[in-house]
Amino acid sequence: MQTRILDVKGMSCGHCKMSVEGALNKLDGVTDTEVDLDSGKVEVTYDEAKVSLENMKETVEDQGYDVA
16 A cells, blocks of 8 residues: 655635545545645555556546646
8 A cells, every 4th residue: 555645736625625535535446535625735545556646636637626
C-alpha cells in the first residue's frame, strides 16, 4: 500500500469533501481517502498495482476540481 497527498484546488464545503472522497473510494485499489478542506489536501491510501496516480487525478478532475 502507498499513501499519496494530492493538492486539490476548488474544494470549499462538505459537499466537495464528500464528492471527492466518494469518487476516489469507488476506484478499485483505493482503500482510504481523507480530505482536509482547510489545506486543500487529499490523502489517499491505495494499492499501486491496481490504481495509478493518473487515474486518481482524472477521477478528482471529473468531479470538477483541479489537481496541482
